[in-house]
Amino acid sequence: MKLLALHQSYANRGRSNSFRGQTPLDSAVDGGNTVKSPSGIFWLILHCLCCLVSLVLGFRFSRLVFYLLFSTTSINNLYTTTTTSFGSATDIAETLSFTTSLRILSPPVVNNTTSAVTSRVVVGRHGIRIRPWPHPDPVEVMKAHKIIEAVQREQKVQYGIKNPRTLIAITPTYVRTFQALHLTGLMHTLMNLPYDVVWIVVEAGGATNETAALLAKSELQVKHIGFEKKMPIFWEGRHKLESQMRLRALRVVREEKLDGIVMFADDSNIHSLELFDEMQKVEWIGAVSVGILAHSSHHDEEPFEVQKTMDEEDDEKSTLPVQGPACNSSERLIGWHTFNSLVYKGKSANYIGDMAIVLPRKLEWSGFVMNSRLVWKEAEFRPDWIKDLDTVVVGDGDDDIESPLSLVKDSSMVEPLGGCGKKVMLWWLRAEARADSKFPSGWIIDPQLEMTVAAKQTPWTDAPPELPSNTQKVISTTQDNTEKRATKTRTPKSRRSSRGKRKHDSKNADAGASARTSGERIN
Amino acid sequence: MKNLSWGFILLVFSAFLLNLDAFELRKGQKTERISGSAGDVLEDDPVGRLKVFVYELPSKYNKKILQKDPRCLNHMFAAEIYMHRFLLSSPVRTLNPEEADWFYTPVYTTCDLTPNGLPLPFKSPRMMRSAIQLISSNWPYWNRTEGADHFFIVPHDFGACFHYQEEKAIERGILPLLQRATLVQTFGQRNHVCLKEGSITVPPYAPPQKMQSHLIPPSIPRSIFVYFRGLFYDVGNDPEGGYYARGARAAVWENFKDNPLFDISTEHPTTYYEDMQRAVFCLCPLGWAPWSPRLVEAVIFGCIPVIIADDIVLPFADAIPWEDIGVFVDEKDVPNLDTILTSIPTEVILRKQRLLANPSMKQAMLFPHPAQPGDAFHQILNGLARKLPHDKSVYLRKGEKVLNWTAGPLADLKPW
Numbered sequence: 054m055k056l057l058a059l060h061q062s063y064a065n066r067g068r069s070n071s072f073r074g075q076t077p078l079d080s081a082v083d084g085g086n087t088v089k090s091p092s093g094i095f096w097l098i099l100h101c102l103c104c105l106v107s108l109v110l111g112f113r114f115s116r117l118v119f120y121l122l123f124s125t126t127s128i129n130n131l132y133t134t135t136t137t138s139f140g141s142a143t144d145i146a147e148t149l150s151f152t153t154s155l156r157i158l159s160p161p162v163v164n165n166t167t168s169a170v171t172s173r174v175v176v177g178r179h180g181i182r183i184r185p186w187p188h189p190d191p192v193e194v195m196k197a198h199k200i201i202e203a204v205q206r207e208q209k210v211q212y213g214i215k216n217p218r219t220l221i222a223i224t225p226t227y228v229r230t231f232q233a234l235h236l237t238g239l240m241h242t243l244m245n246l247p248y249d250v251v252w253i254v255v256e257a258g259g260a261t262n263e264t265a266a267l268l269a270k271s272e273l274q275v276k277h278i279g280f281e282k283k284m285p286i287f288w289e290g291r292h293k294l295e296s297q298m299r300l301r302a303l304r305v306v307r308e309e310k311l312d313g314i315v316m317f318a319d320d321s322n323i324h325s326l327e328l329f330d331e332m333q334k335v336e337w338i339g340a341v342s343v344g345i346l347a348h349s350s351h352h353d354e355e356p357f358e359v360q361k362t363m364d365e366e367d368d369e370k371s372t373l374p375v376q377g378p379a380c381n382s383s384e385r386l387i388g389w390h391t392f393n394s395l396v397y398k399g400k401s402a403n404y405i406g407d408m409a410i411v412l413p414r415k416l417e418w419s420g421f422v423m424n425s426r427l428v429w430k431e432a433e434f435r436p437d438w439i440k441d442l443d444t445v446v447v448g449d450g451d452d453d454i455e456s457p458l459s460l461v462k463d464s465s466m467v468e469p470l471g472g473c474g475k476k477v478m479l480w481w482l483r484a485e486a487r488a489d490s491k492f493p494s495g496w497i498i499d500p501q502l503e504m505t506v507a508a509k510q511t512p513w514t515d516a517p518p519e520l521p522s523n524t525q526k527v528i529s530t531t532q533d534n535t536e537k538r539a540t541k542t543r544t545p546k547s548r549r550s551s552r553g554k555r556k557h558d559s560k561n562a563d564a565g566a567s568a569r570t571s572g573e574r575i576n
Numbered sequence: 577m578k579n580l581s582w583g584f585i586l587l588v589f590s591a592f593l594l595n596l597d598a599f600e601l602r603k604g605q606k607t608e609r610i611s612g613s614a615g616d617v618l619e620d621d622p623v624g625r626l627k628v629f630v631y632e633l634p635s636k637y638n639k640k641i642l643q644k645d646p647r648c649l650n651h652m653f654a655a656e657i658y659m660h661r662f663l664l665s666s667p668v669r670t671l672n673p674e675e676a677d678w679f680y681t682p683v684y685t686t687c688d689l690t691p692n693g694l695p696l697p698f699k700s701p702r703m704m705r706s707a708i709q710l711i712s713s714n715w716p717y718w719n720r721t722e723g724a725d726h727f728f729i730v731p732h733d734f735g736a737c738f739h740y741q742e743e744k745a746i747e748r749g750i751l752p753l754l755q756r757a758t759l760v761q762t763f764g765q766r767n768h769v770c771l772k773e774g775s776i777t778v779p780p781y782a783p784p785q786k787m788q789s790h791l792i793p794p795s796i797p798r799s800i801f802v803y804f805r806g807l808f809y810d811v812g813n814d815p816e817g818g819y820y821a822r823g824a825r826a827a828v829w830e831n832f833k834d835n836p837l838f839d840i841s842t843e844h845p846t847t848y849y850e851d852m853q854r855a856v857f858c859l860c861p862l863g864w865a866p867w868s869p870r871l872v873e874a875v876i877f878g879c880i881p882v883i884i885a886d887d888i889v890l891p892f893a894d895a896i897p898w899e900d901i902g903v904f905v906d907e908k909d910v911p912n913l914d915t916i917l918t919s920i921p922t923e924v925i926l927r928k929q930r931l932l933a934n935p936s937m938k939q940a941m942l943f944p945h946p947a948q949p950g951d952a953f954h955q956i957l958n959g960l961a962r963k964l965p966h967d968k969s970v971y972l973r974k975g976e977k978v979l980n981w982t983a984g985p986l987a988d989l990k991p992w
Contacts, residue, residue: 173767173886173887174765174767174768174822174886174887176742176743176746177743177819178818178819178823179818179819179822179823179907180818180823181817181818181823181826181827181830182823182827182831182908182910182911183827183830183831183911184831184911184912187830187831187832187834187911188834188835189834189835189836189837189914190914190915193837193914193915193918194836194837196918196919197801197837197914197917197918199922200801200856200918200920200922200925201798201799201801201856203922203925203926204797204798204856204925204926204929205797205798205799207926207929208794208795208797208798209795209797211794212793212794212795213795
């Protein structure tokens with residue numbers, strides 16, 4: 054309990070070393086010599102009295118208590134019991150009757166009447182002001198956060214990218230189980246950008262309502278283009294078709310003369326927001342480093358066996374393979390890091406939904422960023438080291454450009470982005486379910502489950518669950534098939550399912566159980 | 577037909593001009609010109625506006641002291657040494673004392689350091705007195721005006737009161753011999769004994785290279801609301817609190833120690849400068865003296881200074897409008913600091929940041945070597961130039977004496 058007062062300060066001064074002065078302060082008047090006047094003697098007597106009282110009581114006895122005892126007004130400007138300040142002491146003092154003696158009795162306070170110019174700031178012990186509830190106020194915290202947001206926005210305006218260009222994202226897609234998963238992720242990434250986005254979605258198998266419904270959820274400007282061919286099952290064919298679809302989209306850019314930066318956002322890739330900030334720096338054509346998430350799922354083998362085979366190969370395999378520009382020490386492009394597919398020869402996936410590793414091609418489209426003027430018809434917009442799109446691609450036929458590098462006559466003109474390829478801001482991933490896997494259309498569970506099971510019966514009966522059959526059944530809405538349908542779409546088809554499917558299935562197994570319980574009528 | 581074409585050309589020309597104006601406005605959005613009560617004087621060039629004569633004192637007053645302890649070059653009182661060096665090679669220096677407007681005495685009074693690095697002021701009055709005796713006996717210029725056209729740099733805690741403890745400093749008052757001289761000091765508090773009328777307040781010395789080397793890109797978003805690193809209780813000298821900083825620092829701690837908006841602690845992080853650049857507000861409370869290098873650091877790093885020191889006089893107060901740049905909080909309002917800071921309108925905060933981003937503002941707080949235009953040296957000279965021409969009363973009649981050479985405590989009268 055701190056009852057700080059003149060008494061204590063004087064005692065402190067007496068105890069401490071010469072750091073503390075002893076004479077009372079009176080900055081307006083002279084240096085403050087000790088006055089042997091009646092008031093001074095009174096002061097001394099009071100001091101001794103308080104010392105004695107403290108000795109008896111065992112704690113510091115404040116002379117202020119005397120003022121309080123005689124005070125008729127209440128102290129209303131004290132915040133807590135811990136301390137009081139001398140400012141308030143003078144306030145109290147002046148309300149009392151004996152102001153004249155008190156003026157001298159409170160020596161640290163400057164004599165206000167003797168000189169016109171005095172400081173209201175006094176030297177001496179002051180109280181430590183603490184408010185009654187010294188904890189944060191949530192309204193103020195919110196206000197502070199708004200202020201911080203405003204400051205950061207202003208910083209972005211001042212020091213961020215000036216005149217951002219429109220982003221043209223080209224995405225090939227097709228209706229399949231994982232389409233909603235991938236497209237939603239990509240859609241949310243694009244929605245979070247502070248730039249204008251034109252999203253060109255090319256759909257294999259023609260434009261469908263499902264995809265359109267999915268795309269409509271975004272607030273972006275979307276060009277939904279249908280591509281007549283259907284997506285093949287084999288990965289080779291899929292890569293080829295995707296290239297053709299991208300070329301189709303580039304044609305749209307050419308015809309509509311869209312202005313901006315073209316990037317190839319595959320729906321299953323993962324983009325970081327920094328990538329888009331970096332892309333604004335491109336002048337004609339740039340390349341970024343792409344991390345390849347080539348995964349494998351050997352769930353029928355021992356997991357440890359996979360580890361062993363990995364370790365036996367050279368160290369590069371343990372790190373993430375990265376495709377992208379290679380630079381020398383002076384930050385100039387000298388070559389390309391490509392994906393070495395020889396290592397995985399024979400072990401790679403052949404068809405979509407295969408259990409093996411899905412490999413990218415040598416250089417993926419997604420690692421390249423172009424100025425949209427490169428594909429415009431008029432030759433004056435682009436530099437002469439770019440080939441015209443028409444000369445490279447003959448019609449919408451079976452051409453397949455492996456990567457945008459085919460458009461470039463001189464590949465040394467490609468700008469490496471992201472710290473000359475040192476920073477990986479984009480990851481290539483292909484995770485697909487089997488081509489024949491079924492999923493509810495539009496991911497809306499039609500609530501026509503007319504399966505009623507008595508409440509007492511739990512899903513986990515003692516009887517073993519129905520073994521799944523391998524045959525395909527078309528989803529029908531007939532009543533007798535509802536239960537079968539529920540199990541069919543939600544249990545593993547076979548043990549030979551891909552890893553992606555397996556994740557999907559495990560989720561669905563739980564969904565199946567819950568669907569069954571939800572199907573029960575709760576009485 | 578011809579009129580039409582002329583009119584068209586005029587139209588295009590005026591449109592071009594208007595466009596130019598628009599560009600200027602947009603550029604001006606980023607920073608604002610700073611003009612204080614003396615006008616837009618931050619970028620004035622003192623060359624040609626005044627002449628300074630530097631007395632040649634024996635090296636025991638300056639060089640030898642520095643040789644004894646070279647730490648004086650890096651502590652926050654190093655301004656006196658760098659000012660001397662700057663003046664020696666500056667174009668405002670004149671070797672002819674007859675044409676000089678101001679006279680400078682290079683005596684390093686703040687260079688007697690303890691092993692810890694803190695300056696001891698006990699010998700400073702004697703040193704100053706001995707220097708003045710020297711110049712008054714060897715040159716006639718002191719006696720001509722009794723020092724009214726001389727200036728001295730006294731960067732210590734309480735200026736020319738020459739003590740680190742406020743009560744003692746007040747007791748001593750300004751050295752009587754310096755009564756008529758102009759003092760260039762870091763201490764500034766209104767209505768205080770140790771601040772003379774007509775003194776020039778300067779910022780404490782902060783090492784420019786060290787601060788420049790810790791700059792981070794300005795696009796990194798500011799995410800700390802309030803930042804402070806330093807003592808709240810001076811445990812060695814004032815363990816209970818209440819004396820140190822008049823209880824203000826202790827109040828800050830007690831009220832806001834668990835507030836997530838306030839990043840305050842007594843640590844000494846290595847990322848101190850970088851953290852300041854990530855903060856919106858930086859607290860600059862008083863300590864044993866009202867001034868601190870935190871103000872300089874806050875200005876350099878673009879963090880709005882929150883000054884908690886009643887009646888403080890900030891550096892170059894006539895050239896820099898501190899009210900527009902910093903936030904002033906009375907010591908009695910410290911418990912409501914969070915309310916005060918969060919209720920500042922956003923436009924005001926953004927304007928303060930724009931003012932702080934002005935490079936001339938940052939330059940005015942620094943003592944770089946070699947000197948650069950617009951830095952603190954030039955601001956001091958500008959301040960001296962603004963005091964010219966000297967009033968007629970400065971020059972004393974023959975035989976007239978104003979100063980009392982025997983005033984002051986007895987210990988000061990001993991020779992140094």
